[in-house]
Amino acid sequence: MVNIKxxxxxxxxxxxxxxxxxVVHNEDVATHTLTSTTGAFNTGDISPGSSKTFVAPKTPxxxxxxxxxxxxMHGTLIVR
Ligand SMILES: [Cu+2]
Numbered sequence: 001m002v003n004i005k006x007x008x009x010x011x012x013x014x015x016x017x018x019x020x021x022x023v024v025h026n027e028d029v030a031t032h033t034l035t036s037t038t039g040a041f042n043t044g045d046i047s048p049g050s051s052k053t054f055v056a057p058k059t060p061x062x063x064x065x066x067x068x069x070x071x072x073m074h075g076t077l078i079v080r
Pocket of ligand 1: 031070
């Protein structure tokens with residue numbers, strides 16, 4: 001699970017198994033997304049107080065992601 005609060009992803013680096021389903025919860029007052037910088041996954045808009053899920057890639061690797069709306073928000077998904 002990834003939590004979003006105060007315009008930051010927690011944890012900022014998450015390690016998961018290939019194909020894992022990941023819940024992203026937005027605790028902030030603003031809408032956010034969790035979006036791969038290479039197009040590997042994207043939650044779309046997550047409204048304040050709500051959650052979305054996405055499926056991790058099946059290929060092991062390191063996948064940086066951002067919030068599309070606030071592109072200074074960074075995180076990393078490690079699949080292995
Ligand atoms: Cu955002």
